[in-house]
Amino acid sequence: MTSRTSPGTPTPSGTGLVGVIGGMGPLATADFYRDIIAASPASRDQDHLPLIIWGDPRIPDRSDALTAGGADPTEAIRSAALALVAAGAEQLVVACNTAHIFLDRALAGIDVPLLSLVDETVRVAAERGVGGEGVAILATDGTIASGVYQEAFAAAGVPAFVPPEPVQPRIMQAIRAVKAGDLDAATALLLGAAAELRETGAGALLAACTELPSVLGAEFAGLPVLDPLTLAAEALVRSHQGSPIHA
Incomplete structure (x- = not known):
């Protein structure tokens, strides 16, 4: 898998809006949001990271696609990424480990940095x-x-x-x-x-x-x-x- 990691820096416009591709599964996505809140040294609501969470459990099963001839989740992941970017996300993260295997194709041509798990x-x-x-x-x-x-x-x-x-x-x-x-x-x-x-x-x-x-x-x-x-x-x-x- 080609690295698309951005450990780093929000894009120059500086809104800091992060797009989370989730729903794989729903509990994991909820846990990820809790992890972000727990890691934030915030004293008020406005100190937390601005996020858009795309929680779509209809994305085909990633493991089945790889080992059992199941439906390919690439296009569903790509659709989620495009929707998040259109909504203003300046950085993406995918809250699923197995989904990372599909990201080179799913994010091809999408010029927004990804933080790779x-x-x-x-x-x-x-x-x-x-x-x-x-x-x-x-x-x-x-x-x-x-x-x-x-x-x-x-x-x-x-x-x-x-x-x-x-x-x-x-x-x-x-x-x-x-x-x-x-x-x-x-x-x-x-x-x-x-x-x-x-x-x-x-x-x-x-x-x-x-x-x-x-x-x-x-x-x-x-x-x-x-x-x-x-x-x-x-x-x-x-x-x-x-x-x-x-x-």
């Missing part, structure tokens, strides 16, 4: 030196099959690995349980998975599906958790602190 997460992991023997990548089958995180970690020199075959199906079950609102079932599945991953050398867990932070938190089963949504939210807030909206 993948790039920001790998940057922070390298900067903090997390992971010990390796970061265990907890993600959908589609994200795992794409290699997007494996390649990004390898390029940054950060050891990382995907769950072995007996564990990965349980992670997918946990993701589906979160989508269905059954957090207790998801927690039980992930506790077992985390115990096995620790035995195989995991020094940290990567919540590389946006459903997982709802269960994992900042630490889970004694292992630190890298949450791409939280890290992207913190990056957005940092990058906009100097914009006119916060002056």
Whole structure:
């Protein structure tokens, strides 16, 4: 995946309006907004980031598109991006890890910077030196099959690995349980998975599906958790602190 990361700076007009492509799934998008609010050193409503959240759960399933011949979500993601830009968004962020695999095509020709969850997460992991023997990548089958995180970690020199075959199906079950609102079932599945991953050398867990932070938190089963949504939210807030909206 070509990097389109903008860690950075609002466009020259300086409104700081951020467009969030969400709905993949709805709970993850709500959590992302909470992360942005929590990261903001605000003392009043007007101190928070101005956002447009496009929450469309009708966007075809990204993992199914990659592994099961499902409908391609590219055009739906592109339509969301174009609508946000038309509404004034000067920066985009996509609140779904698996969707990042489709972004080169979905955002082709759209001249608005993107904050990439993948790039920001790998940057922070390298900067903090997390992971010990390796970061265990907890993600959908589609994200795992794409290699997007494996390649990004390898390029940054950060050891990382995907769950072995007996564990990965349980992670997918946990993701589906979160989508269905059954957090207790998801927690039980992930506790077992985390115990096995620790035995195989995991020094940290990567919540590389946006459903997982709802269960994992900042630490889970004694292992630190890298949450791409939280890290992207913190990056957005940092990058906009100097914009006119916060002056």
